Each structure stands twice: as structure tokens, then as C-alpha cells.
Amino acid sequence: MERRLTAILAADVVGYSNLMGNEEVGTLERLKICRRELFDPAVAEFRGHIIKLMGDGALVEFASVVDAVQCAAAIQRRMAEHDPAVPEARKIRFRIGVNLGDVIVEDDDLYGDGVNVAARLEGMAEPGGICISGTAFDHVVHKADVGFTSLGERRLKNIPDPVRVYRVLLDSNKAGSVAGNARRPSxxxxxxxxxxxxxxxxxxxxxxxxxxDWRHPSNSDRTSVAILPFTNLSGDPKQDYISDGITEDLITDLTKLAGVDVIARDSVFAYKGKPVVLADAARELSVRYLVEGSVQRAGDELRINAQLVDMTTGKSVWADRFDRNASDVFAIQDDLRQELVSALGIKPSATEAKRLSRAPTSNLEAYDYFLRGEQAARSGERDGLQQALAFYGKAEALDPAFAEAFAFDARATVNIWRSSFDHIIQSALARKRAYEKASLALKLDPDLSSPYAILGIMQVVDRRYEEAIASAQRAVALGPGDAEAQIALGYVQLFASNHTEAVAAVETALRLDPNLSPIDREIAGLVFLLNGDTDKAVETLERTRDDAPAVSKFRIMLAAAYARANRLAEARATLAEGLQLLSGSEPSERSLSDWRIAFAHFRNPEDLALIMDALGQAGLPEWPFGFTADEKDRVKGEALASIVLGHTMQGQLEPGGQPAILQISQDGSAGFRSKSRMYTAKFYVDRDLLCEQSENIFGRPDCGPVYKRSGETGEGYTYVNSAAVFHFTTVE
Missing domain, CATH: 1.20.5 (Single alpha-helices involved in coiled-coils or other helix-helix interfaces)
Structure with missing residues (x-):
């Protein structure tokens, strides 16, 4: 084993999954051109050696760290001027990290912390930017035509000691400059x-x-506030959307402010239409301040009353009345928000003030459809998500500049995608739609947190863990009080195997929204389960089941939690209830094989194994509909290939014997059709398994065995995977 001290440059394409999702062929072609015309020539110019290319990334070794930094600067400067006609959203941009460190050399590849630090620094760099380590800085300062800004010591993942980090300044006017505390103190x-x-x-x-008194969270220095649903005094329930919209907008606006905890919409709307004792509400929501108000519309006139109550004294600290024309509702909201923020003693930063100044839409009808979409999407049920997409689509058509409508459309689509609801939108199309809607939302409003949360979820499902973490953290930075952003961060950290960080995120989400939606509460339950807190997992998932009793997967996940808590009788009974909720012919969620594919993006195989073991203890079978067979009847290897490749298979599906036909060409291209399903896929034999890969289930292969069988109609075969049990005979 050889060791050596060397300079390492790690580069990665910013938002590669998003670019590929939006325009796969064009992105790939532009990336090839960038490498051929910019990246590779710069590496050669500064005497670098490309160790490996990794799809959208590269690892390059240099004998001189000065050459490494000069090369990085040349690449980023040239990239900034490359393709000026290409829209910003479609441009290829790199992040680059440079480190000088000890590496292990084996089989023409490099390993060790020297490489890992470079990769972590690359993830910290801004799009089009460069970050270098302190060891690199010590050798290159005043020797390269760049400047530096010290970012101080940073803890990098899986690196035992803190690392000094410097951002490279590419402006030629900053060459030789060093901003910040550049040297480590003695x-x-x-x-x-x-x-x-x-x-x-x-x-x-x-x-x-x-x-x-440290026992009372209400004594915290952080401002905590709940906006109770404004009361509609118009006498017309159809005008509820105005009072609801005002409440919703105030909550959304305050979540953009750092230093304030705002209770989320779902929790405060539990009080809508009910008599509220303010002291009880403040105690139940654990807040110091409550806002209450009313809305009254008479013809074209609108009157809004609001007051802020400090629950430590029970006194109103601010109250006002706004009388305007109904067409000025969003201007009224702007005035109301400014006065409320001032009364709370909050001074928004310049960036926060800019975010707050943007009205979501000026179209009340569009906002009405948006609110209906939110309500429909809340449960996570198939029908609700499908209805939500229709409502969001109407809002988008009425106001094509309504960024939040596009963002929440993307969120609903992501929930359809990761739940494999292919009958609503086929998986590949759902993925593409979510990327497009999220990207458009960011184009309309770059300061929205929700599109970054959505991108984080999609990136982690694509196993782009570091990029997913960065996106989710960006969502939280833009919306520090946004429970949805915190849940997305929890989901990403969970599947990236960062359990402590995942727990912190979901606990923050539960504090901000004690009444989380069922689909988000399920994520919290899964986080607690993987962190070993079975009591909290059971409590959380029981609430999820109670809030959405018709959703099968919530019961199945609760069964897993019961199993981990050694409550096996409850686990088996709950699993049976969950399976009973599925339609008779629906294979999804019925087998370990299906859940294994759905959770295949766990970074740590032990996390996946824990969930599979718990579901197995609860009684979930390996294959759909409890299918089993004798292993002596298994068809293997070449015999399996000769049966299926280049043949047409005709038979019946379980349950019920629905007729079906599967045609597989010699090269594996295939088409399947039955009365209820029709799709194309690529089939191949992997050792003793027949595998199919389509654009469903995240594009992941679905493999299963084939068995010989005998029956009244003679000999035949059975092919089983996560999606089907198919009894067939080969048709010549």
C-alpha cells in the first residue's frame, strides 16, 4: 500500500439531477462540451492528472497545490463566460474543493481523508465557486492570482478534526487579498x-x-407566536377563503423570519369555528403570543380587525382595524403584517424584508384554488393528491406568476412519486413534473423555501445524499420557521443515515406544527423508529393512523413499530388491518419485496435491514398475496433465460385470474398488458432471477424467481416479483 502527500481537486456539477430531469439529452451534451473544451484543457495546462470521472463529478491529482488552485480558478473563470446564450437555469456550473493531504494509492485510485476533505469542501462551495483547506491555503497564499476569505474552522462529516476553510475570490482585483482571520491563533x-x-x-x-425557571419553554428568548384562524363575520361561508387566506399568509410570512417560532397552519386551524379560551390555546400550543382577528366583507368593502395578546400578562399589546376596498386585500395584508412584526419587536434583515414584500398572488380566485389544493393534499391519500393537482393547476392557469402554487404542485407530485402512485402519474413523468414545477417556482421566487425542500427529497431518493442535504438545509435557511422544510430535512438526513440530525429536524417540525399532516408525521415516526426510540415511534405512528385511518401504509409502518417494541400481537393485527384496506388486486405494500424497493435509497444497508426485519416480524410476506413455492421447482440460470427471452407468455394474474400477456424479445425489450395495466420494460436474467426495469418504482429493477408448476391444464410456470404473481405458459 502506497501513501503520498498530494493536492486533490474535487469538482461536481451543481443541480445535476434537476438539469437532467428537465433536459436529459441537452444537459449531457453540454457537460461533454464543458469537459472537452474547458475542464480537460485546464487540467492539462496546470499539469493535473484526472483520477476518475464520476458522471457529473471529477477527482484530479496535482503535484503542486498552487497548480491545483490555479487550475480551479481557470475552470471557474472560463465557465462563467461559457454559453452566454444558454438560460441561467440550464447552465452547467461547477463547485470545486481543493485540499493538500495524505492519500492512499491503490489500483490507480486515491483514498483516505485527503480525498474526503476535498469532497466535503466541494460541497461547501457556492455554485461557480471554490473552497480550499487550511493546509492548501498555507502553501498557496500570495502565490496564486486569487484572493481568499477565511470561513474559520468547520466540522466536516466523518473527518475527526476541524478543518480551516477558505473561500477563493476569483475577482482579479482581489488577487493576493486575505479577508477574515486567515491564520490559526497560537x-x-x-x-x-x-x-x-x-x-x-x-x-x-x-x-x-x-x-x-428553565422548565418552562415559554420563558425562552425566542419569540413564539400562534396566528389563530381569523373569523369570517360576513355571514357567507363562501367568503371563508378570504379569512383563511389572511391567516395563512401571516403564518407563511412570519416563518421567513429568523428568531421566531410560528405555529404552523395545520395546528392553528384545529381551532377554526370553535370557541377559543386564549389561555388554553397558548398552553396547548406552547406560545407566548396569540394573534386573533376577524374579517367582514360587505359588497366591495372589507374590514379587518386584529390584535396581538401577550399571554404572560393576558394583555393586548397591539390592535388595529383596516377598512379598505376588497380589491386591496393583499395591500391590507402587507400593512397588517408590518404592524404585527413591529409589535412583536422583530427587526427583519434586509433580505427578510425583501422576501416579505412579495405578495403570493393578486388573484383571489387563484388563491382560493390554492387553498383547496392544500386541504386536499393534506392526508397523503391517493384521491386527495389527485384532486390537489387539479386545484393547483387551476391556480397556475389563473395566475402564471403564482410561485407558491407551482411549489406546492411540485410537493404534491413528489408525494405521488415517492408513494409510487403510478396510476395518477407514471413515475418518470411525476419525477419530471416535480422538477419542472419546483424549478419554475424558484424562477418566479428564488427565496421560496419549499422548492428546495422538494429538491432535497428527490435528490435523496436519487441517492445524491450530500446534494440533498445541501438543498434541505437551504430550505430551512430560507424558512427557519417552516415545518415542511424541517420535515424535508429530517427525511433527507434519515435516508442519509444521519439519525441525530434527523431527530433534531423532526422535533423542530413537531414544535412548529404539533398537528403535522399524516404524511409528514409518518416521516417523524420512521425517524424515531430508526433512532431506536420505539415508544415515541409508536406514539407518533398511532397518531398518523388515527388522523388518516383509510391509508394502508400508515398502519403497515405502525405494525413495524409495534414489532420493534416487541408488541407482536398488536403488530400482526395492525398489519392485517393495513392489508385489508388495499384493494383485492393491488400488489403494492403487500410484500417485503415491495417495501425493499421503495426504501432502497437508505444509505446504510443496516437501516433498511432493520425496517425489513420489523415488517417480517409483523407478518408481512416476502411476495404479494402470500405467494410461496417449493425451491426444488425453481428455474435457474440458462434454463430460465431460454424460457423467457424471445418468447410470449400468456396466463393469469393473482388474485382472481385476470388474463395477461407478457412479450419479451431476445434483447429483453418487453411489453406487458392486462385489463388493468399496460407498460413497457426491459427484462434480463440476473443469475437465477428474472428482472424487469421500467420507469416505474424510481426506475429501480424489480427481480423475482420463476417456478415450474403443474395443474389441470398441464405444465406451466409462475413468475413473481414485488408487483405481480403471474402464472403463465409459453406461447410458441
Whole structure:
């Protein structure tokens, strides 16, 4: 095994999955041109050696770290001027990280922390930017035609010690400059002030603990507020959408502000239409401030009353009335929001103020459809998601600039996609639609958090873990009080095997929205389950089942939690209830094979194994409809290939014996049709399994065995996978 000190450059394409999802052929061609005309020539110019290309990324070795940084700068400068006619959303852009470190050389490849640090730095770089390590900086400072900004010491994933990080400044006017604290302070310089600070902190902490009742979260320095549903005083229930819209917009706006916890829509709307005792509501929602108000419309005139109550004193700290024309409703909301934010003592930053100034839409009818879509999508049920897409589509048609409508359309589509509801939208089309809608939402409003949350979920399903984490973290940064963004971060961190971070995210989401939607609460339950907190997992998933009793998968996941808690009788009974909710001919969710494919994007195989083991203990069979066969009847290897490749198979599907035909050409191209399904796929034999790969189930292969069988009609075969049990004979 050879070791050496070397300079490593790691590069990756920004938003590659999004680019490929929107325009696969064009993106691939532009990437090839960038490599051929820009990337590879720059590497050659600065005497680098490409270790490997990884689809959308590259790893390059240099004998000189100065050459590595000069090469990175040349690539990014040339890329900035490349393809000026290509729209910004379709441009190829790189992130680059450079490190000088010790590596292991084996089989013409490089391994070790020297490589890992470069890859982590690449993930920290901005699109079109470069980040380098402190070891690289120490050798290259004042020797390259770039400047630097110190980002301080950072903890990098799976790297034991903190790493000094520097951002490279490409502006030629900044060459040689170093901003920030560029050098690591001496040990002595750090220790002496630290001793004094520690003593001071102990004294301050003792004082605080003496005076502060730490058991009550309402005493936190963070502002906590709930916007209760505004009451419609118009006497016409059809005008509810105005009062609901005002409530919704205030919640959405406040979640964009750092330093304030805002209870989410689902939790506060539980109080709609009910008599509310403010003290009880504040206690149940764990907030200091409550906002309540009313809306009254008479003809073209609109009156809105609102007040802010500090529940520590029970006194109103602000109240106002707004009388305007109904067509000015969004201007009224803007004034209302500004006064409320001021009354809460919050001073938005310039960036936050810019975000708050944008009205979601000026079209009340479009907003009405948007709210209906939100309600329909909430449960996560198939019919509800399908209805939601129709409502969002109407909102988009009425206002093509309604960014949030496109964003929430993308969110509903992602839920359809990751739930494999192919009968609503086929998987590949759902993936494409979600990317397109999310991208359009960001184009209309770059400061929306929800599209980044959606992209994070899609990227983690595509196994682009670091990119997914970055997207989800961006969503949380843009919407620190957005429960949906926190849930997306929890989902991404869960499947990336960062359990502690996943728990922190879902607990924040539950604090912001104690009444999370069932589809989001299921994610929280799964996070607790994988983190080993079975009691909390059971409690969370029981609530999910109770909130959406008609959704089978919520019961099946609850059965897994019961099994992990060693409550096997409840696990088996709950699993049976979940399977009973499925239609008689629906194979999905009926087998371990189906769940294994659905959860195949777990980064850590042990996480997937834990879930599969729990479902198996609950009684979920390996194959749909409880199919079993004798292994002595298994058809294997070449015999299997000779039966299926180049043949037509005719038979019946379980249950019920529905007729079906599967035609497979010699090269594996195939078509399947029955009364209820028709699709094309690619078939191949993998050892002793027959596999099919289509654009369904995330494009993942679905493999299963073939068995000989004998019956009244003579000899035949049975092919089983996660989606079907197909009894057939070969037709010559």
C-alpha cells in the first residue's frame, strides 16, 4: 500500500439531477462540451492528472497545490463566460474543493481523508465557486492570482478534526487579498482568553439558572407566536377563503423570519369555528403570543380587525382595524403584517424584508384554488393528491406568476412519486413534473423555501445524499420557521443515515406544527423508529393512523413499530388491518419485496435491514398475496433465460385470474398488458432471477424467481416479483 502527500481537486456539477430531469439529452451534451473544451484543457495546462470521472463529478491529482488552485480558478473563470446564450437555469456550473493531504494509492485510485476533505469542501462551495483547506491555503497564499476569505474552522462529516476553510475570490482585483482571520491563533493565545471567558460564563450561567425557571419553554428568548384562524363575520361561508387566506399568509410570512417560532397552519386551524379560551390555546400550543382577528366583507368593502395578546400578562399589546376596498386585500395584508412584526419587536434583515414584500398572488380566485389544493393534499391519500393537482393547476392557469402554487404542485407530485402512485402519474413523468414545477417556482421566487425542500427529497431518493442535504438545509435557511422544510430535512438526513440530525429536524417540525399532516408525521415516526426510540415511534405512528385511518401504509409502518417494541400481537393485527384496506388486486405494500424497493435509497444497508426485519416480524410476506413455492421447482440460470427471452407468455394474474400477456424479445425489450395495466420494460436474467426495469418504482429493477408448476391444464410456470404473481405458459 502506497501513501503520498498530494493536492486533490474535487469538482461536481451543481443541480445535476434537476438539469437532467428537465433536459436529459441537452444537459449531457453540454457537460461533454464543458469537459472537452474547458475542464480537460485546464487540467492539462496546470499539469493535473484526472483520477476518475464520476458522471457529473471529477477527482484530479496535482503535484503542486498552487497548480491545483490555479487550475480551479481557470475552470471557474472560463465557465462563467461559457454559453452566454444558454438560460441561467440550464447552465452547467461547477463547485470545486481543493485540499493538500495524505492519500492512499491503490489500483490507480486515491483514498483516505485527503480525498474526503476535498469532497466535503466541494460541497461547501457556492455554485461557480471554490473552497480550499487550511493546509492548501498555507502553501498557496500570495502565490496564486486569487484572493481568499477565511470561513474559520468547520466540522466536516466523518473527518475527526476541524478543518480551516477558505473561500477563493476569483475577482482579479482581489488577487493576493486575505479577508477574515486567515491564520490559526497560537495555542497560548487561545488558552489564556478561554480561561477568563470560561470563568465569566460559569458566573453568568449560575446567575441565569438561579433566576430562570428553565422548565418552562415559554420563558425562552425566542419569540413564539400562534396566528389563530381569523373569523369570517360576513355571514357567507363562501367568503371563508378570504379569512383563511389572511391567516395563512401571516403564518407563511412570519416563518421567513429568523428568531421566531410560528405555529404552523395545520395546528392553528384545529381551532377554526370553535370557541377559543386564549389561555388554553397558548398552553396547548406552547406560545407566548396569540394573534386573533376577524374579517367582514360587505359588497366591495372589507374590514379587518386584529390584535396581538401577550399571554404572560393576558394583555393586548397591539390592535388595529383596516377598512379598505376588497380589491386591496393583499395591500391590507402587507400593512397588517408590518404592524404585527413591529409589535412583536422583530427587526427583519434586509433580505427578510425583501422576501416579505412579495405578495403570493393578486388573484383571489387563484388563491382560493390554492387553498383547496392544500386541504386536499393534506392526508397523503391517493384521491386527495389527485384532486390537489387539479386545484393547483387551476391556480397556475389563473395566475402564471403564482410561485407558491407551482411549489406546492411540485410537493404534491413528489408525494405521488415517492408513494409510487403510478396510476395518477407514471413515475418518470411525476419525477419530471416535480422538477419542472419546483424549478419554475424558484424562477418566479428564488427565496421560496419549499422548492428546495422538494429538491432535497428527490435528490435523496436519487441517492445524491450530500446534494440533498445541501438543498434541505437551504430550505430551512430560507424558512427557519417552516415545518415542511424541517420535515424535508429530517427525511433527507434519515435516508442519509444521519439519525441525530434527523431527530433534531423532526422535533423542530413537531414544535412548529404539533398537528403535522399524516404524511409528514409518518416521516417523524420512521425517524424515531430508526433512532431506536420505539415508544415515541409508536406514539407518533398511532397518531398518523388515527388522523388518516383509510391509508394502508400508515398502519403497515405502525405494525413495524409495534414489532420493534416487541408488541407482536398488536403488530400482526395492525398489519392485517393495513392489508385489508388495499384493494383485492393491488400488489403494492403487500410484500417485503415491495417495501425493499421503495426504501432502497437508505444509505446504510443496516437501516433498511432493520425496517425489513420489523415488517417480517409483523407478518408481512416476502411476495404479494402470500405467494410461496417449493425451491426444488425453481428455474435457474440458462434454463430460465431460454424460457423467457424471445418468447410470449400468456396466463393469469393473482388474485382472481385476470388474463395477461407478457412479450419479451431476445434483447429483453418487453411489453406487458392486462385489463388493468399496460407498460413497457426491459427484462434480463440476473443469475437465477428474472428482472424487469421500467420507469416505474424510481426506475429501480424489480427481480423475482420463476417456478415450474403443474395443474389441470398441464405444465406451466409462475413468475413473481414485488408487483405481480403471474402464472403463465409459453406461447410458441
Amino acid at each position: 495555542v497560548r493565545a487561545m488558552i489564556l482568553p478561554a480561561i477568563g471567558i470560561a470563568v465569566l460564563l460559569v458566573a453568568v450561567l449560575a446567575s441565569v439558572l438561579w433566576r430562570h
